[in-house]
Amino acid sequence: MFLAKSVRLAFVFRGEMKSMAKEIVRFQDVTFKYDENASYALNGVNFSVYEGEWLAIVGHNGSGKSTIAKLMNGLIFPDSGSIYVNGKEISEETVWDVRDLVGMVFQNPDNQFVGTTVQDDVAFGLENHGIPREEMVKRVHDSLAKVKMDQFLNQEPHHLSGGQKQRVAIASVLALRPAIIILDEATSMLDPRGRSEVLGTVRELKNLNNLTIISITHDLEEAVKADRLIVMNRGTVYAEGTPADIFLMDEKLVELGLDIPFTQKLIKKFKENGYHIPDEILHEDKLVDYLCKLLQKI
Amino acid sequence: MMEKMIFGRYIPVDSPLHKMDPRAKLLTIIIFIAVVFLADNTLTYGLLAIFTLAAIWLSNIPIKFLFNGLKFLFWIILFTFFLHIFFTKEGDLLYKFGFIEIYQGGLRQGIFISLRFFFLLLVTSLLTLTTTPIEITDGIESLLKPLKKVGFPVHELSLMISIALRFIPTLMDETDKIMKAQMARGVDFSEGTIKQRAKAVVPLLIPLFINAFKRAEELATAMEARGYRGGEGRTKYRLLKWGMIDNIAILTLFILTILLLLLR
Numbered sequence: 066m067f068l069a070k071s072v073r074l075a076f077v078f079r080g081e082m083k084s085m086a087k088e089i090v091r092f093q094d095v096t097f098k099y100d101e102n103a104s105y106a107l108n109g110v111n112f113s114v115y116e117g118e119w120l121a122i123v124g125h126n127g128s129g130k131s132t133i134a135k136l137m138n139g140l141i142f143p144d145s146g147s148i149y150v151n152g153k154e155i156s157e158e159t160v161w162d163v164r165d166l167v168g169m170v171f172q173n174p175d176n177q178f179v180g181t182t183v184q185d186d187v188a189f190g191l192e193n194h195g196i197p198r199e200e201m202v203k204r205v206h207d208s209l210a211k212v213k214m215d216q217f218l219n220q221e222p223h224h225l226s227g228g229q230k231q232r233v234a235i236a237s238v239l240a241l242r243p244a245i246i247i248l249d250e251a252t253s254m255l256d257p258r259g260r261s262e263v264l265g266t267v268r269e270l271k272n273l274n275n276l277t278i279i280s281i282t283h284d285l286e287e288a289v290k291a292d293r294l295i296v297m298n299r300g301t302v303y304a305e306g307t308p309a310d311i312f313l314m315d316e317k318l319v320e321l322g323l324d325i326p327f328t329q330k331l332i333k334k335f336k337e338n339g340y341h342i343p344d345e346i347l348h349e350d351k352l353v354d355y356l357c358k359l360l361q362k363i
Numbered sequence: 364m365m366e367k368m369i370f371g372r373y374i375p376v377d378s379p380l381h382k383m384d385p386r387a388k389l390l391t392i393i394i395f396i397a398v399v400f401l402a403d404n405t406l407t408y409g410l411l412a413i414f415t416l417a418a419i420w421l422s423n424i425p426i427k428f429l430f431n432g433l434k435f436l437f438w439i440i441l442f443t444f445f446l447h448i449f450f451t452k453e454g455d456l457l458y459k460f461g462f463i464e465i466y467q468g469g470l471r472q473g474i475f476i477s478l479r480f481f482f483l484l485l486v487t488s489l490l491t492l493t494t495t496p497i498e499i500t501d502g503i504e505s506l507l508k509p510l511k512k513v514g515f516p517v518h519e520l521s522l523m524i525s526i527a528l529r530f531i532p533t534l535m536d537e538t539d540k541i542m543k544a545q546m547a548r549g550v551d552f553s554e555g556t557i558k559q560r561a562k563a564v565v566p567l568l569i570p571l572f573i574n575a576f577k578r579a580e581e582l583a584t585a586m587e588a589r590g591y592r593g594g595e596g597r598t599k600y601r602l603l604k605w606g607m608i609d610n611i612a613i614l615t616l617f618i619l620t621i622l623l624l625l626l627r
Contacts, residue, residue, distance in 0.1 A: 095405075104606070135584075138588055140584055140587060142586060154386050161590065161592070164587075164588060164589075164590055165590065168588075168589075169588040171581065171585055171588075173578075173581060175407075175533055176577075176578045176581035176582050176585065177581070177582065177585035178529070179526065179529070179582065179585070179586055179589075180525075180529065181497045181525055181529045182602070185497070185600065185601065188600035188601075189589060189591075189600075190589035190590055191598075191600070192597050192599060192600055193589060193590040193591045193592065193597060195596045195597060195598050196598055197598060198598060198599070198600065200603065201598065201600050205600070220596075221529075221532070222529065222532075222533070223532035223533060223536065237589065238589070241590070254608070262376050270456075307482075337620055339543070
């Protein structure tokens with residue numbers, strides 16, 4: 066793995082954005098082990114998250130990406146190093162303030178549904194924060210409307226699809242008005258329709274409320290649409306950069322146990338056959354547009 | 364079979380009983396269970412019958428549905444009836460056939476005890492038919508609140524019940540899935556001796572339990588992430604509203620109790 070450090074890409078983040086955006090999360094030399102005798106889940110991890118960006122953290126199973134999510138919300142504490150959220154270091158004392166700022170959507174739609182009905186579930190977090198009832202009713206309705214689940218107020222969880230349950234989970238997080246939302250593999254148990262439903266909702270909400278989104282995923286397809294990507298490997302940050310930068314790594318990503326999206330494979334084939342495709346084209350729809358234009362020229 | 368069981372099932376129709384506060388319903392039922400035992404003559408049993416029928420009428424639940432659902436319990440009632448007829452030897456001898464002797468007191472006793480049993484069943488099943496499980500949980504929590512002072516974990520208990528209720532369908536689905544998966548691997552759940560069948564349940568229960576524990580752990584993490592830190596300082600979203608109808612219900616029970624005491 067000594068090769069890893071050498072191919073590690075320089076952090077190329079758009080200069081103008083950097084001066085504008087405020088750092089909202091910082092990991093500083095974070096080390097974590099789940100068990101005394103186990104190997105490091107995270108080993109000397111450093112990175113920052115900026116306000117209003119969509120950051121994707123990708124990596125194979127056991128690369129430490131989910132550990133990052135749990136650390137960011139104070140569900141576990143680092144063995145050494147520090148984590149700052151909005152300037153505050155996470156510790157036993159500050160953990161509840163941090164949780165107010167950081168909302169989390171987990172992988173399994175069923176295992177994060179606490180209430181017996183949709184509205185009860187959204188209210189659960191608000192009840193925990195001791196919010197007065199009139200305010201609760203307002204927030205429950207507002208946040209369910211935002212994820213387009215306000216038709217299902219009294220629906221029970223077993224009558225909802227996975228995508229709908231995840232949207233309720235997003236609404237429950239949203240009702241608490243966080244600054245950051247972490248999606249911890251939130252779409253991995255959904256069918257393609259549910260997945261695009263959930264991601265579309267998150268994107269809309271992000272733009273509307275200037276949220277910071279950290280999506281933790283092993284699906285590069287999902288990561289393509291992020292502003293910035295962090296590739297994790299064996300508990301360390303392997304690479305960091307824009308999706309365009311990361312996809313230049315190509316075969317290395319496959320070696321890391323990640324699956325290159327179909328669009329990227331296609332672009333590569335085109336390039337191999339001597340067609341020029343600009344680097345900023347990453348998405349399927351943009352590629353289709355570009356190819357159509359190319360076809361017209363011929 | 365599950366469709367026919369009406370115990371613990373909620374029927375979502377609109378009725379005065381559905382609108383009642385679950386606390387009032389629980390109190391009414393507790394008092395009713397106590398006063399049923401006061402009745403000891405035709406008049407008092409008549410009063411109980413009127414009360415029960417009125418409650419059924421107010422619940423808007425079709426009588427036919429109610430009786431169909433309780434059908435399997437009739438056997439138990441019938442059994443108690445015959446038990447009393449054959450073994451109570453009081454009053455005049457009414458009928459004698461070989462060793463079977465039926466006395467007037469036995470007949471009376473049999474009818475009364477069965478009726479008592481019958482009323483209790485009807486009224487308690489009305490509770491679950493007109494109240495959602497979560498409302499019952501809220502009602503219990505609210506009624507038990509005074510016990511908080513002596514350290515009884517009222518909030519925890521009600522949260523436990525509500526989570527259990529919420530996960531029943533989820534775990535049922537899972538059982539079904541595991542059962543099919545094991546059947547695909549050749550486990551036979553429907554044939555063989557009782558011992559064999561009991562053994563076949565083991566590969567069903569083990570994955571179910573493992574998954575349930577995994578779910579519990581994930582749920583706990585999710586709850587913590589949403590700021591759950593015990594009952595302290597929590598507000599409530601679901602509201603219990605005590606209305607006129609609840610006052611009337613309690614008053615009716617009060618009058619019923621006095622009448623029963625006077626007429627017995």
